[in-house]
Amino acid sequence: MPELPEVETVARGLQSTVAGRRILTVKLRKSDFIDDPTALERELPGRQIERIERFGKFMLLRLAGVPAQSVQELSASASSSSIEPLAEALLVHLGMTGHLAPHFPDQPLTKHTHVTLELDDGRELRYTDARRFGRMAYLAGAALDAELERFGADPLLVTKEEFAQRIRASHSRIKALLLDQAVLRGVGNIYADEALWKAKIHPVKIGTCLVPSELETLRKDLRKILLKAIELRGSSISDFVDAGGIPGDYQQHHKVYGRAGESCFRCSAKIKRIIVAGRSSHFCPHCQPAPRGVSGSRGHSRKNAKRNRPRAPSKR
DNA sequence: CTCGATCCCTGGACGC
């Protein structure tokens, strides 16, 4: 599941392998995860991929040049050199199962390859996503700015003051805040749980209740964990691989995520799993004591409530 | 404002 470190890993890989290449053609198969599929087909051909950046869990393929279609119109119009070039980008969110990687055209398409960008060096940049929880969008100018402004601070860059201000601004639970992309961009379920464990903070603790020392510990621990994970090229839980098809190694370092029922590495207590903000949350009930008013080990834990809810017959 | 519930989607795990 690509979170900040995984997206950073893929972005770096693409930066070193496809930056500078020009897009020749766009081929779409399934396109229900694309904001405006025709915009991709219209705007991308002829564009150069100037560079690839990570923005939260998004990859930003910064585009340069003019679309092939507009070349004639542009040459007909008067001095366009005075016009500031519009920032343009292809946004790619990998969702849960997205992959974006260069391939040689003789490599067979896989079942869920939905977008193929033919490059000027003979390769193809392919987007594959079985579950289609990902997202793709071509955005330019004000629309691009507006989209990016929806997101909060980068957890690697956020200052002590801004972090404290953002977390303490809300009465939500800390786990929900860490997952909220409008608060911090790039943190997902794995790294939220890992950071809370390291900082010894219970996931249901309310943001406004965190004292300054807790906040600063959390910020630093989150940052350390993310940097270490980037160093190890991310966590490969289900099928994450980088742009070169290589899995990451950080899953070996998970302290709580996916370890329900196992022993805490600090105190040997049994790691618990509860649902917070609709997501499974793993924590140590001893190291991360429940805040006042929350029974940490039973009763209020919604753990297995509604587990047996009958499922609507699958309609397709 | 914050919450949970629901939906999207499919592969993989599991039980029988």
Place this chain on the structure above:
DNA sequence: TGCGTCCAGGGATCGA
């Protein structure tokens, strides 16, 4: 072997 069922999760959306 094969089928049915459950489950995972990021994000949008809606109602409480």
